[in-house]
Each structure stands twice: as C-alpha cells, then as structure tokens.
Amino acid sequence: MKQLKVAAAIIINNGKILCVQRGLNKFDYISEKFEFPGGKIEAGELPSDTVVREIHEELEMNIAVEQDFLTVNHEYPDFKIQMHSFICSTPTRELELSEHISFKWLDVSELWDLDWAAADVPIVDKLIKELDQ
Template sequence: MKQFKVVAAIIAHENKVLCLQRGKNKYDYIANKYEFPGGKIESGETVEEALKREILEELQLDITIQKPFLIVNHNYPDFSITLHSYLCTTNTTNFTLTEHVDFKWLNKEELAQLDWAAADIPIVKSLMQTND
C-alpha cells in the first residue's frame, strides 16, 4: 500500500475556519468530501515549506503558520497517509479555488455539519474541543 506524508492548513480568519470541498475523484470515498487544504510533502521540503507551497497552489493565498496542531495516521482502502495539520491564519478571505469545488467559512461549533474526508475527522473533533 502506498504511504504518503501530507500537510493540512487549518486556516482561521476572524474566528472562522476555512473548509474546502473536493470535487470528483477516482476514489469514491474522498470524492466530494470536505477537507482542510494541503497536499503531499515533496522530497527535500520541510513540512512548513510544503504547507505554504500547497496553499499558494490550491488557493493563491498567503498564510501565517502559527503552530502544529495534530498528526493523523489514516489508512484509506488504496493508500495510507500521515497528515500533519497546522493552525494558520490569513489576513484576507480573498482567494481562488484551483482544485476544490466549494468552500465554507465556519465557526468551530459548525464544523461537524459537513461531510469530511475520514483523515480530517480527528482534526475536526479536536478543533471543536479547543478553547483558543
């Protein structure tokens, strides 16, 4: 089974968190699910470099990385991932969707109403329990 090391940005702006919806995918179990933006860490990249690069590619958005949040190991049917999530902020809500089909800015209390990709669910649950 293929193993990927990936990053995800939990992007906050004015007490709301950015949630992105994937489009169609060859893997039905992640198609149309919500996720935190990010992607694979390339050879020679630090986690932080990968995170900034992925957010620029996916959203054309500059972020400030605040701190690591949660590492999730998840096995999907066709591959497994180690997902490094980071709390991040941005000064704007202006961005361009280049890979996703929809987005929502939600309060932490509202996150559970979305249909999340399985690897992101532990992050959602932890976020909803934090006080910061």
C-alpha cells in the same frame, strides 16, 4: 500499499475556519468530501513549508503558520496517509479555487455540518474540543 505524506492548513480568519470540498475522485470514499487544504510534502521539504506553498498554489492565498496542531495517520482502503496539520492565519478571506469545487468559512461549532474526509475527522474532533468553549 501506497503511503502519502501530506500537510494540511487549518486556516483561521476572524474566528472562521476555511473548509474546502474535493472534486470527484476515483475513490468514492474521498470524492466530494470536505477537507483542510494542503498537499503532498516534497522531498527535503518541511511540512510547515508545504502548507505555505500548497495554499499559495491551490488557493492563491498567503498564510502564516502559527503552530503545529495534529499529525494523523489514517488507512484508507487503497492508500495510507500521514497528515501533518497546522494552525494558520491569513489577513484576508479572498481566494481562488483551482483544485476544489467549493469552500466555506465556518465557526468551529459548525464544522460537523460538513461531510469530512475520514483522515480529517480527528482534526475536526480536536478543533471542537479545544476551540469550541
């Protein structure tokens, strides 16, 4: 089974968290689901550097990595994923979608309003426990 190592950014601006929606996918279980933006870790690259690079490439947004958040190991029917997530900040909410079909800036209390990709669910759970107080 294919194994992917990826990094994801939990981007926060003035208390709102960026959530992006995937497009159609050959795997229906991730098609059009929401996720935290990021991408594949390249050989020799630190996961924290991956999120900065991927967010700039996919969203034309500059972010700063603030802290390591959670590493998720999830097995989908067709592949396994190890996802390193990071709390990140950005000075602006301006972005350009190139790989996603929509985005939302939400309060932590609104995160469960979205249909999340399964690998992102543990991150949502932890965010709600730690930030929604």
